[in-house]
Amino acid sequence: MYTNLPKLSSLNEASNLVNLDRYPLDRLSSDRGKVLIADCQRQLDDTGCCLLPEFLNSEALELFKKESEKLSVHAHYSNMLANVYFSEDDESLPKEHPKRFFFNRTSGFVRADSFPTDSLILQLYNWPAFAPFIQACLKEEKLYKYADPLSYIAFNVIKPGQEFPWHFDNNHVSVTVITQAPEKGGIFEYCHNIRSSHDENHDGVMKVLKGDRTPVTSLNLRPGDLQIFKGRYSLHRVTKVEGSIPRYTAVFSYTKDPQMYSKVYRSLQLYGKALPTHYQLDKTDMRTDGLED
Structure with a gap:
């Protein structure tokens, strides 16, 4: 399917992917590592979102861009109507x-x-230092890679004229790396903790859908930036991309529930496919929080 993918000189060396001088993921127990974790925890506590600019080093970013072009031709487009759930x-x-x-x-x-x-992109997700870093930032005793074999890792493509409208995530945490930014638009917007595990807050959500900007925070993410985002409780979207350059984003998913999968309807909408396990689990209540999805 793929040929001539770009390669780093040694994928065993994390410095070939990550700006370790700025973000010492391989030395989290060091003083600088502890400062990094504390800063990420503060951001997540305050806003539900942690932003690490220039997380990828310059060499890795260029290679990620090349891989993104090759991946993008395999994107599934549904062009369907979707609600936030x-x-x-x-x-x-x-x-x-x-x-x-x-x-x-x-x-x-x-x-x-x-x-x-x-x-x-897959190598970064599977790097042994990566998941423990995310877990430490979230202050979680246990954090699992998303069990869904179709969407534990994904690659989002938003072409000019396209957008990703308001929605909630069904996994607890998404980690994204922007690999290409558009000329204009493609802004990430979110409403921090607009719902909770015990309150859907339908009225508050509906106000945002009808144009209320009061709870909305906007972030103009740049290529190479890493974002840790609690999308289960925070409504979010990506605004319409303008110009001639698509917006590319690698998405890594984590959850507190080790067996959580996407529901069938969601999987078909986003990925154009659902597995027998999706249909089987759809018959049971997989959600420990009881939210719509």
């Missing part, structure tokens, strides 16, 4: 319910099973 319409609910408010979702995703084994 990626669920079907429920006519038993009032028309002013967010479950009945649909956007045209036009961006594309490359599934995890489409990544080549020598992918640099």
Whole structure:
């Protein structure tokens, strides 16, 4: 499927991917490592989002860009109407319910099973120092890589004229690396903790969907930046991309529930595919928080 993927001189050396002088992931127990963790924890506590500018070093970023071009042609585009929960319409609910408010979702995703084994993006996700760093930032005793074999890692493509409308994540934490930014637009926006594990806050969500900007924070992420984001409780979107350059993003997913999968409807919408396990687990309640999704 893939040929001539770019390669680093030695993938065993983390310095070939990450700016370790600035972000010492390989030395988290050192004084500088502890300062890094404390700063990430503070950002997450304050805003639900941690931003690490220039996380990738310059050599790795150029190689990630080349890989992104090769990956992008394998993106699935659904061009479907979607609500913030990626669920079907429920006519038993009032028309002013967010479950009945649909956007045209036009961006594309490359599934995890489409990544080549020598992918640099996959190498970063599987780097032994990476997941413990994310776990430490989140102050979680246990954190699991997302079990879903189609979306534990993904690659988002937003072409000019496309956008990724307001939605919630079904996994607890997403870690993203921007590999290419558009000329204009493609801004990441979110509403920090607009819902909780015990309160969907439908009224607050609906206000945002109808244009209320009060709880909205905007971030203009740049290529090479790493973002740790708690998307389970924070409504978020990427605004329409303008100009001629697509927006490319690698997405790494983690969860507190070791067996969590996407629901069938969501998997079909985003990735154009669902496995027998998706259908099997859809019959049971996988969500420990009881949220819509």
